[in-house]
Each structure stands twice: as structure tokens, then as C-alpha cells.
Amino acid sequence: MTPSAADLRAIAADTLDVRALIKRSYAPIQPLPVYSAPGPSARINLVTDSINSGSLFGGVATAIILSVLLAKRTGAKLRVVTRTEAPDASGFAHVLECNGIKYVDDVEFVQVGVSDERAQLDVCEGDRFLTTSWWTTACVLGSIPPSRIDYLLQEDERMFYPHGDDWLRCQEVLMREDIRFIINTEMLLRHFTSTGLEHMASHAMWFEPAFPNQILRAPNPGNEQRLKFFFYARPNNLRNLFYRGIEVLDEVVAEGILDPKSWDVYFVGKDVPKLRLGGVLEPIVLPTMEWRDYSAFIASIDLGLCLMATPHPSYPPLDLAVTGALVVTNQFGVKRDLQNYSSRIICVQPDAKSLKEGLRAMIVRAEAEQKTGRPSGKHHHLSTSWETSLAAIVEQLR
Template sequence: MQFREQIKRHAPRFAVEAFIKARARLSAPPLEDIKLHDYRISADPSADARLTLVIPSVASQRAFGGVTTGIDIFLSLGQRTGFDLRILADDFETDGDRDLIDRRARQFGLDPAGIALVPRSAQTPEVPVRRNDLFLSYNWWTTLNLNQLIEAQAALYGRPPLPLLYLIQEYEPAFYPFSSTHMLARLAFDSPWPAWGIFNSSELFTYFTAQKHRVDRSYVFEPRLSDSLRPFVTQRDDKKRQILIYGRPAIARNCFSLIEKGLVEWVKTDPAARDWAIISAGTPHDDIPLGNGQAIRSVGKLSMEDYARMLQTTAIGLSLMSSPHPSYPPLEMAHFGIRTITNSFANKDLSATHPNIVSLADVRPKAIAEALADACRAYEADPRGGWDRCIETPFLQPGPFHFVDQLAGDLKALLA
């Protein structure tokens, strides 16, 4: 920013114009230019109902919580309806990684061989479409891409368009500044075609409704603990002086810069900080010095077992999310007996969901540092206090998503 301002203020006009032209040439195209595309359809004569999940990728290395949730809902619906199952991977990938799909399918009692995985191989993919094909979209651009396909399906079979199932796990327009991309992400929430929304959390659904968006039918589920973490949550190991942060520097909504500044302020103002280890889990990044001999040590993306072990022994957690969605890390931390610092946002206040959560309205560095100091003092006064405050909440409830039976019944009735 300072370099750009210096050019604008002091460089000759011809140099400023050259700089602007060079920047335009080097700028990435709008995301919609990369992600939006059409489909060509061909008739599939089968009369069997089929559910197709359209998702950017199912590769294991890209599967954070939202991808796994989407796959689990897809498989749950397949299990309840008996529909044929197919996945269209929207990104260009060559390795055909289906390890995650196969593992999750077996956990649902489904034969992995019966689930077709179709990688994208052309700018305009050709997709065989049945009369009774239903589509489940994962995000805004897969939703917009499917609009044209569903219209073509309706024309091919001479019937009204079938509803698109839209899995809404974030308020995606807020990922982008006011722009063409922002408006297209909003358009996906205001579709002129039939859409049934599946919302990850009541907080997100409330926010969606407050923005005056609409879908024809709504199904809401609450976040719940991953089955991979569930076996570990009752193993109450001793906590140690360790702060775990959810560190994803490249994901703006996770507010890594605020986390870093808050830790710098805490290290500077709290003498007890020297006794604590600070671990960043999420995506890999360089270790970051904080002053006074302290640093954030990055461990990157952990296996679920390693993550569970870290949750069991960590005393304090710091996880921010600039979004109406609760996000999973602060909920996971709190239920593993971690004194957890997060933030409120609009109608979201996670402190109401668990005694271990402090939800900050003020996320300036000083406020984060004070919350960390308070949590450290609480740990010194009662090292096992985080475990003692653990309570049973809906987040711990096992079993299927509660809305799936209703949605599966509605889908079968739709195609009857």
C-alpha cells in the first residue's frame, strides 16, 4: 500500500499510467471467469431416481469440515432414499482421489463401488441426465452452474424444473468485496428456479433470512462433533500450558492477523506468557515470532487423531470467525475442556452454547490479550476447570442429521 501511494504521489504521470496498466495485466481475472461454466446434457433413459452431488473436489487433502459434512449429508440421503448416487467434481483434477468417499460410504453401510465419481475433463462438461435426476450443490458457483443444466433437463423431459438442493454452510457473498463476484454469490441465494436450502446452523439460517433471501423449502441442522473425534472426547487428560489457535492465514474470515496481533499484545503485557506454548493448527505457515522469546509454532493440518490428542491436553483455545456460521473449532475446543476465546458476529454468540466459551464483541488486540490473560489466570487457579465445566449439548449428539429423514421423505414423494 505504501509503495503504491508513493508512486501515485511522486512519480511522473507516464510512470503512474504504466504502473496501472502493468497491474491490470498481472491481476487475476474475476473468480466467476474461472468457476462459472455451462453443461451439455445427454439423455439417460434410466427411470431410476438418482442424486448427484456437485462439489469442487472430494480429494482427501482438500477435505476440511465443510466438505466432509457435505459428503455425509449426500450419503445419508442416499442411504435413506435408496436413490442411485453420483458425484460431479467441478475442479479439474487428474488423480481421481476417492479415498474419502469410499471411507465415508462404508461408514454409512453403502457400497463404494455403487457411487459414481465423475471428474471434470472439459470446459463444458457433458453430463448424462435422467428424468428423475436430482442435484445437490455445494457452493454458489456450483449452484449457478446447475441452473442451466436443470432448465435443460426440464426441457428435455417436458416437465417443470425439479428443485435444486443447495447446501448452505456459509454466507458466501461476504467472502468477497462489493463486486461482480459478490453479486453473483448473492444471486445464488435468490434463485429464480426452485431451490430447497439445507442450512448448517440456525445462526446461519437466521442471518440468511434477515438478509431477505429466500428458498422454497428450508432444512436446518446444527453442527455436531465429528465421529472421528467422538471416541476421544471422554478421555480427560491433564491440561498443559498450551494455547491452540485455529491458524489459516490465507482465509480472511478466520482473522489470522487479529489473532497474531492479539498474541503479540498478550506476550508484551502478561509476564505469565513466557510459560506457555502457542500452537497453530489449520494450514501450514512459517513460525511467527511474537517478541520476548515467544513464537507461534505451526503444525499445519493434523490428522483427526493427532488433532484429538492436542485437544485433550490443550488448556486454552483461540479461534476467530468473521461470519454468522459458528464454525467447528471453537465448539470442538470447548467440548474438549478448553477455555475457548472466539468472537460474536451479528446474531451469533457462542458463549450461550457452552460454559467454556468466551465470545468477544471487541476483537481489537488489547481485548484479545486481556481475554488470554484471564484464561491463563483461570487455568492456574483450576487446571482441570475446563473439563469440569463440560456439559452435554446438541453438539455431542451422535447419529444421523435430524433433518435427513424429513428431506428423504420429501424427495421420494416428489418423484413418486
């Protein structure tokens, strides 16, 4: 039977052009909408999803700091371009204040929303772009010459996905040899060069993070009535191994390795269900905190469990160790040992038995230090100045 005109119109209404489907499915990596306009002779554009309070920890804060230090060193203007949320200027200023960085020049904040078809960004010959993910890099590459793009890479972003189209597009960005990569930690760069990205040996530079004293102050050692245990709890971030963590903690409490009479247990993260460990202990669940509150809280912790299926140290274990807290984390790939960062961190295999034995050893150690006090002196081998930590990077980028 030959279809009627009405049937053909109905079929056409349900049919998508391939390019339209790709655009809809991959809206964040469509070319950044730009137009040419007169502008400053030099301007740094930090492109990120959001700088609002819930996004400021770890990687985004590092991106803000690098963009400011680069602008200061080169005398360039600074513009922050957000893609998913309207920018919160107070959050930007708060990161600088907490990290002891002074910046007196004006900062321009603009949103070029992924879903806003009317949004456009004015660009000029003096514009350079600092991107913060493979998708912000991909969208900027659609509009800006690669020679003007630097990509701050702080995770193996391929690990966000199962092998498929998203993984492939991420891999294609990481494989590029016409942009510069700035890698957070030598360990992560070593992972990249050993997992198919050999070109990064000559196309990437690396730095180690800094932990300014005004962020994380060590608490008074010893003599607290109760000890505090920290678990980095993010059930919807699969690389944080939430379920392995609660599985081990349940056993540790049930077997009396961690005594609820002596310890308060805190789960810090998002979307954490109410739980009972070992049938007797209900953790205190804390949501994501404002930067200063987080810093003060971290400084009160005695022992932390931070699980990260990632080939780099990540920030939470280092945050804790800088204050003198003890930390148990897991090995992964090139991440075998973190003693070069701090002797307060042990790194064990992520099987339940190894994690339990690691916790047992550190619980004994924490309880002993409660009586004797923590060892005096610096507990880590990290810089306390971002200016120092990023000096070589800024010089290479300027």
C-alpha cells in the same frame, strides 16, 4: 489515415467477443456440460470442487454425509461430481468411517473439470443434484431444472468478495426462490433472513452439526506438565482475522498473561509465516492434518483462539469445545453468544482489548483446571449422531 488490412487484422486478433470474455472470466459457473442417457430411476449427484484430503474438513465432509444419508433413505444411487480435482474415493470413505456412518452401496465418482472442454456428464430423469456453493449451483442451474436442485449453504458466500461482479452473481443465486436451501445452523439462516434474503424463511431448512464421539474423544483431565494453546491460523482466508489474532497473542505473551514456561502454542493452518510472539515465543506451526490426526490433536488442546468474521459458530470452536477445551472466539452480527452450544466457549467483541481480556480470563481458567481437572460430564449441547442431526432434513428432501 485509413488503417491497412494488416492493421485491421491485428486489431481483430486482440478483440474479444463479450460472451467469450464472460465465459473465460466465469468458467466455474458456465452451464454444466450434460447429455441425456438412460440411467437409474433415482440418483443423488453431489457436486463439489474436490473431495481430496486437503478439502475434507468442515463443509465438504458435511456435504458427503448428507448425500450418503439421503441416498440411504431414498434408495437412490449416489454419484460424486468434482469440478477442480479428480475425486479421491478413499477420502470419501474416510469421512464416513470417522463419522460412524456405514454405506455398503457403490458410489460413482466422476470429474467434470471446469477447464476440460471435452468433459460431459450423463443425466437422466431420475437425477437430483446436491450443490455445495453458489458457483456449483449456478453451473448446475444452467443445465438442470431448478426443481431438481438442493443447495447446501454453509456460509454467507457473499462475504468471500468485495462488492462487485462476483458478489452480484453470488447474490443472484442466493435470491432465487425456485431452489431449496439447506442451511448449516439456525444462526446462519437467521442472518440470511435479516440481510435481504427474507425469502429463505420459507425456502430454506436448517440443521445443527453433529460431533460423533469417535471423532473427538475427551482427553484425560488435568495433570499434564504443559498446557497446549491452539490458534486457527489462516492468513489467506481473510475472514479468519489472522493479523488481529497474532497482534493480540503478541501482547498476551509480552505482558506475561500467557507464560511460555507453562504453555506450548500451536498455529494450525496454511501459509503461516515463522513468527516470534512477545519477542520470546516461537509457535509450533502445523499444516492441515489428515482427519484422524486432527481429531487426536484437537483432543489434546486446553485453550483455543478461533477468530471468524462470520455469522455462524463455524466448526473449529465447536471441535475444540466438544473435547472439553476452552475457546475464545469473536462476535459477529447475529453471533453474540455460543453458550447454547457449549459453556466452554466465550464470544467477545473482536477489538484487541476485548480479545486480550477474554484470553486472560480463559488462561486463568485453564491453568486452574490443570490442577483440578476439567469438570466431569458432557461439555456441549450438540448431537453426537449425524443421523439424528440430519433426520428432519432428509425427510424433507426425500
